[in-house]
Amino acid sequence: MTFDLTPEQDQLRDAVRALGRRYGHGYFVEKAKAGEHTTELWAEAGRLGYLGVNIPTEYGGGGGGITDLAIVCEELAAAGCPLLLLVVSPAIAATVLNRHGTEDQRKRHLPGLADGSQKIVFAITEPEAGSNFHRLGTVARRDGDGWLLNGRKCYISGVDEADHVLVVARTEDSSTGKLKPALFVVPTDAAGLTRSKLDMEIVSPENQFLLYLDDVRVPADALLGESLDAGLPALFAGLNPERITVAAMGAGTGRYAIERASEYTATRTVWGGRSIGSHQGVSHPLAHAAVQVELARLMIQKAATLYDAGRDLEAGVAGNMAKYAAGEAAALAVDTAVQVLGGAGMTTEYGVATLLGAVRAGRIAPVSREMILNFVAQHVLGQDKSY
Numbered sequence: 001m002t003f004d005l006t007p008e009q010d011q012l013r014d015a016v017r018a019l020g021r022r023y024g025h026g027y028f029v030e031k032a033k034a035g036e037h038t039t040e041l042w043a044e045a046g047r048l049g050y051l052g053v054n055i056p057t058e059y060g061g062g063g064g065g066i067t068d069l070a071i072v073c074e075e076l077a078a079a080g081c082p083l084l085l086l087v088v089s090p091a092i093a094a095t096v097l098n099r100h101g102t103e104d105q106r107k108r109h110l111p112g113l114a115d116g117s118q119k120i121v122f123a124i125t126e127p128e129a130g131s132n133f134h135r136l137g138t139v140a141r142r143d144g145d146g147w148l149l150n151g152r153k154c155y156i157s158g159v160d161e162a163d164h165v166l167v168v169a170r171t172e173d174s175s176t177g178k179l180k181p182a183l184f185v186v187p188t189d190a191a192g193l194t195r196s197k198l199d200m201e202i203v204s205p206e207n208q209f210l211l212y213l214d215d216v217r218v219p220a221d222a223l224l225g226e227s228l229d230a231g232l233p234a235l236f237a238g239l240n241p242e243r244i245t246v247a248a249m250g251a252g253t254g255r256y257a258i259e260r261a262s263e264y265t266a267t268r269t270v271w272g273g274r275s276i277g278s279h280q281g282v283s284h285p286l287a288h289a290a291v292q293v294e295l296a297r298l299m300i301q302k303a304a305t306l307y308d309a310g311r312d313l314e315a316g317v318a319g320n321m322a323k324y325a326a327g328e329a330a331a332l333a334v335d336t337a338v339q340v341l342g343g344a345g346m347t348t349e350y351g352v353a354t355l356l357g358a359v360r361a362g363r364i365a366p367v368s369r370e371m372i373l374n375f376v377a378q379h380v381l382g383q384d385k386s387y
């Protein structure tokens, strides 16, 4: 394993950092508080090719891997613009479509995902099923040559800004009679698909929704892949990119918070001429958070390298660990930054408390810390499952 990025990845990092800094956290918060989206930033990132770095060149992307997309996620977050839809649209949806979609689906969606003109969000979570996807109640039934979808989804990010939503439903397997998962690419303006916005305590221009599917009719080619057998592998294909990119976003947010805090504590004086950062009660918690963020970055790099080398199983373990580590590190970094800034930490102006809700959510979604610990306990430590 190498610890060096390629020259192209170094350039990508510098370029995305520059773009993120041009917009900055002030822009992100302003959009969130106005109930608007970061349309300009998304469009510019798309034009510059950053949203499609992991999409093959034949579909208009950069032909890179998840390492490249993780760089984009981390650097935008490190500039104070943690964009959750990067995790949903280019990481999950583009990977799933590229790896398991039909050629027609790839041609229809990947170029738009690459240049940012299309967004596809992802809907798996349901009120009754929660973390237990075996209990999914959204069902797809054959209806003539198409499908009829019925069910409820919750916490679905970005439906209001997306053209399509990748819906995870269950279908009946005609050979066994059992229900098995299948994915459907559903237009967000489909008849019967309605939504209501959830009020979340997160300062973000991206919103979460309850999604209602009432007899949503989609054509046969809305089923992702060539047959129903594509469902389960397609579902799993999205997991590693999701964990790695959300971890990168967390690490970037942690870096952002530590940088804001360090600038402040290096110059703020309260006792004589010394900066508050000279007191170890202030600098040690910050240094501790910096160590945790850097450790998480190391695990992200490992997971992304394994994933891009096609070593999916090892990437699964590393990706889960990276997501856990980054989620904890980001929450610690932001909380520590708020503390060392004192009262300024709670102001909107200093731009750290604005991230408290987002980093707290990062320990729950897209997979909770407990479900990762379950995964590690079972798959790494060989423990029995209690549920």
Ligand SMILES: Cc1cc2nc3c(=O)[nH]c(=O)nc-3n(C[C@H](O)[C@H](O)[C@H](O)COP(=O)(O)OP(=O)(O)OC[C@H]3O[C@@H](n4cnc5c(N)ncnc54)[C@H](O)[C@@H]3O)c2cc1C
Binding pocket: 088, 121, 122, 123, 124, 125, 126, 129, 130, 131, 132, 154, 155, 156, 157, 158, 202, 208, 361, 364, 365, 366, 367, 368, 369, 370, 371, 374, 387
């Ligand atoms: C900001 C945000 C954005 C989101 N975006 C999306 C999206 O775009 N698409 C989508 O499909 N979903 C999305 N989600 C949903 C998210 O993936 C779920 O909230 C998450 O998977 C947890 O499910 P739950 O909320 O139903 O919690 P539950 O499953 O009800 O769990 C509640 C608590 O119990 C713990 N728990 C449950 N089972 C066990 C167990 N066996 N062992 C130990 N602990 C356990 C959990 O860890 C958690 O702490 C989003 C959520 C948030 C907060």
